[in-house]
Amino acid sequence: MSFRGTTIVAVRKDGHVAIAGDGQVTNGDTIMKGNARKVRRIFNDKIIVGFAGSTADAFTLYDLFEKKLSEQNGDITRASVKLAQEWRMDRALRKLEAMILATDGKKIFLISGVGDVLEPEFDAIAIGSGGNYALSAARAYLDAGVALSAKEIALKSMAIASSICIYTDSTFTVEEL
Numbered sequence: 001m002s003f004r005g006t007t008i009v010a011v012r013k014d015g016h017v018a019i020a021g022d023g024q025v026t027n028g029d030t031i032m033k034g035n036a037r038k039v040r041r042i043f044n045d046k047i048i049v050g051f052a053g054s055t056a057d058a059f060t061l062y063d064l065f066e067k068k069l070s071e072q073n074g075d076i077t078r079a080s081v082k083l084a085q086e087w088r089m090d091r092a093l094r095k096l097e098a099m100i101l102a103t104d105g106k107k108i109f110l111i112s113g114v115g116d117v118l119e120p121e122f123d124a125i126a127i128g129s130g131g132n133y134a135l136s137a138a139r140a141y142l143d144a145g146v147a148l149s150a151k152e153i154a155l156k157s158m159a160i161a162s163s164i165c166i167y168t169d170s171t172f173t174v175e176e177l
Contacts, residue, residue, distance in 0.1 A: 006038055007130030007161045007168040008050035010101045010108045011138050012123040013150040016176055017103040019050045020154035022130070022162060023171035031169070039173045043069045046104060047076060048175045052128035053098030061087070061098055065111075076104040080117045088115040099127045105177030126157075130165030134158055151176045 008021040021038040024031060038058070039050040043066055051058035064086070068079040080102060087093045093113070100111045110118040110125055118125070124138035137157035141148060148156070151174055162168045 006052045006128040007126065007134050007158060007165060008038060008052055008101050008128050009126040009131070009134035009138055009154050009157050009161070010050070010103055010120075010124065011142070011150045011154045011157070012103075012108060013142065013148075013153060016150040017048070017105050017108060018149075018151040018154040018174055018176040019048045019101055019103060020151075020158045020172050020174040021050045021128075022158060022168045023173065024167065024169035025055065026167055034169050035171050037173050039175050041175055042066045043074065046074060046177075048103050048105075048177055050101045050127075051098050052131070054096070057096040057098040058100070060093075060096060061100055064093075065100065065102065074104075076102060076107055076109065080109045080111050084111050084113075084115050084117045087111075087113045101125060101127060103177060124153075124157075126161075128168070130161035130168035133161035133164045133168075137161065 010019045023035040025033040025036045068082045072078040102109050126135035134157040137160040141153045162170045
């Protein structure tokens, strides 16, 4: 799945995880909104999620993910797998067009409607149209051992992505655990 109109990046460093996202919403080649909030806290502020894709679909998935977290007593691994399973198997959910990054401050998962529950090999992962740019920047900062926090790396990576990807703006939301 490839989504235009957003970039979400997650970075883990020194025991902290930050997820940052831009605020641009596009319809074709038109910017419809520049301050959407695509990164938010759920499950009593214990989990951070960020989405790429259809906004309505993302809200549906946020609600379902929060339900799975409750059913799994906050276990993000099990809740992520259960969400991916239901998303892939349910005829109505299968049509949802979105991807989610989620963290509990320790683990980070990419969850998709094709059944993927991926934990990054390195300490960064990104989705959306500018995801590859943000991921490359984040990994470069992490590999260089710069004296920046996870939050600072996420924001700098988003700034680089927004300077390259026309579907990513420079209005960022970032949350950190």
